[in-house]
Amino acid sequence: MADPIRRYNIITLRPHWAQYIISQGMSFIISCALFLVAGHDSITYKMPFVVLGGVMTCIMLYRCLYLYKLRYIITSEQLIIQHGVLTRTSDYIELYRVVDFSENRDILEQLFGLKTVWIFSGDRSNPKLDIYGVKERLDVVRIIRERVEYNKKRKGIYEITNR
Template sequence: MDASQPQDAGHTASDPAQPDPAEKFSATHRRGERGPDETIWQGGYSAVDQSGSFIILGLITIGLIAASIFFPPMIIISLIAIPVLWIIQGIRVWWIKLGVAYELTNRRFIHESGVINRTTDRIEVIDVDDVTIEQGIMDRMFNVGTIKITSSDRTHPELRLHGIKDVRKVALMIDDARQAERDRRGVYIESV
């Protein structure tokens, strides 16, 4: 045997009977699981969640314009303050929207956060214990809200998804994916 060509005892790289180590430990080849994950829903932060902030900013704008009419020296302050406030709010919403992304598959809930440093984390849907919807008055008017996921995941036992459009529909999708995965694996939760 040539020392420049080391071989593993008994098998070569082209041996079809031996699985590739990368395939052996990939999520799609684990015992009892079928194929790759199927995406059920993808989403992120909806700027509609900021409707209350935009309404307050609109009222401030109207107040500054009214103050400029009754007190002419306020015109300069208003001409500077109004665009600056709207630009700051626009950048704030853009930053929040850019900073989060969610994906629900048939087996996992994947959430990404951060703009400069991106963190990606996964929660197995089978580990989800409860899905709760939180909505204020403005949220109900615009069909957005916060979904609170309680799970047995150690890194995120409670995860809040803010600014979700069609919040009830998305919460139901998460709950249905959880139940389908539990049924598929034969996991049943007894009532206490």
């Protein structure tokens, strides 16, 4: 008799609020500097600074909204990435196609207690997925690895290496 499909809890991940600061902090500082320069009395041509600061602010707000709307959903058999602001897109990675994992913590992520999880897969459309803003204490790699191994075993997929 075939193995029954094991049902895991569905886990939904969103980037932590501190990831907005990490990813857009420098843009915010530059935008503020441009507006400050434009407000200085000794500057003759203020409009280029105001326009550039406004454009940078719009780009920064769009990127923050994109991060806010970003969702990573880990199901029993798939990793679903929902992203987009004006148009929403859902990308699917079958868990049995995942081949490797990696965790990265740059200096700002360490200060905020966050990490980025990299997932490498045999999927043509998404060979590398970055999961940003994961809380450091959440063991996402273990959770996904357990589900990947289960799905590979269930589908009879074995990795053959030539070392």
